[in-house]
Amino acid sequence: DAGVIQSPRHEVTEMGQEVTLRCKPISGHDYLFWYRQTMMRGLELLIYFNNNVPIDDSGMPEDRFSAKMPNASFSTLKIQPSEPRDSAVYFCASSLGPRETQYFGPGTRLLVL
Amino acid sequence: GQQLNQSPQSMFIQEGEDVSMNCTSSSIFNTWLWYKQDPGEGPVLLIALYKAGELTSNGRLTAQFGITRKDSFLNISASIPSDVGIYFCAGQGVDNFNKFYFGSGTKLNVKP
Numbered sequence: 526d527a528g529v530i531q532s533p534r535h536e537v538t539e540m541g542q543e544v545t546l547r548c549k550p551i552s553g554h555d556y557l558f559w560y561r562q563t564m565m566r567g568l569e570l571l572i573y574f575n576n577n578v579p580i581d582d583s584g585m586p587e588d589r590f591s592a593k594m595p596n597a598s599f600s601t602l603k604i605q606p607s608e609p610r611d612s613a614v615y616f617c618a619s620s621l622g623p624r625e626t627q628y629f630g631p632g633t634r635l636l637v638l
Numbered sequence: 639g640q641q642l643n644q645s646p647q648s649m650f651i652q653e654g655e656d657v658s659m660n661c662t663s664s665s666i667f668n669t670w671l672w673y674k675q676d677p678g679e680g681p682v683l684l685i686a687l688y689k690a691g692e693l694t695s696n697g698r699l700t701a702q703f704g705i706t707r708k709d710s711f712l713n714i715s716a717s718i719p720s721d722v723g724i725y726f727c728a729g730q731g732v733d734n735f736n737k738f739y740f741g742s743g744t745k746l747n748v749k750p
Binding site (some may be wrong): 570581627629 | 668669671673678679680681682683685690726730737738739740741742743
């Protein structure tokens with residue numbers, strides 16, 4: 526299997542622009558997670574899906590952030606409008622089940638100027 | 639929320655030395671995971687622990703799930719330069735099986 530695939534790997538944008546991050550989980554994994562990693566706060570869970578349904582979005586920072594999973598093989602994390610403090614590495618991870626280990630994608634490095 | 643304390647924050651060691659790092663939690667965990675993250679990459683799973691007291695090895699790596707279910711350690715024996723990276727612990731709480739909480743990481747530097 527190719528593992529979790531994320532795109533783009535790097536994104537540089539200007540404040541106020543819309544940013545869309547994409548993720549393809551490992552085939553057959555029913556759980557998909559979005560994380561954000563910063564030096565200050567480490568790895569933070571933003572939201573996770575089970576069978577394409579958002580289960581817990583309590584980690585989403587504010588209304589500017591939204592995530593969707595239209596089907597089992599694709600998810601997006603959108604930031605609109607983006608702000609400089611959103612600059613971070615965003616990871617997508619997937620797992621087979623609730624107690625199964627999560628496999629991470631390579632991440633998207635976002636820089637908002 | 640859950641609090642995970644990981645130590646040390648960073649380590650500078652000589653190639654061939656053994657390394658030990660640990661994580662402690664303010665709450666009981668059901669699962670402990672240890673990941674390694676290389677620069678520019680996502681975390682990669684090293685070892686998963688599912689039972690209190692469990693001791694698991696993966697090559698030169700050994701990890702244990704503490705008896706109290708509030709701690710875990712990771713040992714690396716005979717370190718080599720490619721061990722360089724950031725090591726994260728992650729714990730799964732009893733209140734929400736789907737949520738893993740991550741430690742702040744231990745940055746390992748190995749001098750050849």
